[in-house]
Amino acid sequence: MSKRKFWTVGQIDATGVRGPHEKELEDISNAKYELFVDLDLTILKEIVNNELGGKIENIGFNEDWTITIEMFPEVNIHIAYSYFGDEFGDGIEAEFKYYFSGEHVTWVPGEDSATFIDITMDFIERLLKKEEPFEKNYDKKTELMEKVLVQRNEPFSFLREEKKNELAEFIGGKVWKTTEGWRMKREIFPQIFIELMWDKEKGLGISFSGEKLTNIGSYHLELIGIFLINHILRFITIKNENQKLPDICYVMFSRMYTKEKGWEHRKR
Numbered sequence: 391m392s393k394r395k396f397w398t399v400g401q402i403d404a405t406g407v408r409g410p411h412e413k414e415l416e417d418i419s420n421a422k423y424e425l426f427v428d429l430d431l432t433i434l435k436e437i438v439n440n441e442l443g444g445k446i447e448n449i450g451f452n453e454d455w456t457i458t459i460e461m462f463p464e465v466n467i468h469i470a471y472s473y474f475g476d477e478f479g480d481g482i483e484a485e486f487k488y489y490f491s492g493e494h495v496t497w498v499p500g501e502d503s504a505t506f507i508d509i510t511m512d513f514i515e516r517l518l519k520k521e522e523p524f525e526k527n528y529d530k531k532t533e534l535m536e537k538v539l540v541q542r543n544e545p546f547s548f549l550r551e552e553k554k555n556e557l558a559e560f561i562g563g564k565v566w567k568t569t570e571g572w573r574m575k576r577e578i579f580p581q582i583f584i585e586l587m588w589d590k591e592k593g594l595g596i597s598f599s600g601e602k603l604t605n606i607g608s609y610h611l612e613l614i615g616i617f618l619i620n621h622i623l624r625f626i627t628i629k630n631e632n633q634k635l636p637d638i639c640y641v642m643f644s645r646m647y648t649k650e651k652g653w654e655h656r657k658r
Contacts, residue, residue, distance in 0.1 A: 396489040397489065397490045397491070398489065400412050402646050422511050438457050440580060442510065444457055453472045454473055455471055461617070463562040465495045465498055468489040496650075506617060509610045524607055527608045535616070540594075545638065549588075564576075576618060579605070585597045585598075
């Protein structure tokens with residue numbers, strides 16, 4: 391078995407300076423670590439395995455344990471916890487470090503993966519505290535989602551039927567060709583599903599379902615839905631490199647990846 395290669399968000403952002411997502415992840419660590427200081431690991435394992443579909447492991451950074459979650463196939467998030475007591479006298483007893491692995495992990499910008507980590511940590515906190523999510527408007531779309539569905543609609547016309555199975559593997563879900571377009575469905579956490587519908591007349595739509603839907607707030611679910619749309623746009627871009635694609639396609643990638651490709655990096 392080949393040794394896994396790990397990246398940090400700073401490497402993926404490739405800005406050459408300390409970027410905003412490094413600060414964001416540090417803030418998440420400072421806000422959340424206390425929850426885990428005296429936590430029974432069997433309780434955490436149950437949540438990670440059964441509610442997140444992830445696993446607890448050790449990835450070799452001298453951490454106490456690491457939560458590993460697959461954001462998408464070959465896009466793995468590692469949340470590594472280390473307890474050291476107050477040895478530095480700053481009142482901080484433990485910390486989280488974040489690592490990324492997988493063949494496609496450097497395609498995903500820090501903006502998406504850092505927000506996914508924030509959502510995951512919030513999810514774990516609420517399950518530990520047995521608290522309900524704040525928003526449960528699963529059938530209503532926010533203004534952000536309405537805007538995203540319009541903005542990201544056009545690239546879906548570049549999908550080809552012969553790429554259906556490849557796309558299903560890429561997103562870790564199911565893909566169907568319909569009379570007028572496409573349907574795509576992915577289980578993002580156990581018994582929580584996101585489904586995308588694209589119709590050349592009606593455009594792009596999204597819905598959420600599953601027995602454990604109310605484990606996660608509707609706003610966070612929408613954000614993960616946006617990440618799924620973004621990832622599909624990455625697939626469309628890579629599979630149609632010789633075509634003139636809508637500009638939105640090229641803002642879906644990390645700075646590291648656009649540098650490798652020699653593309654001009656464009657921010658969202």
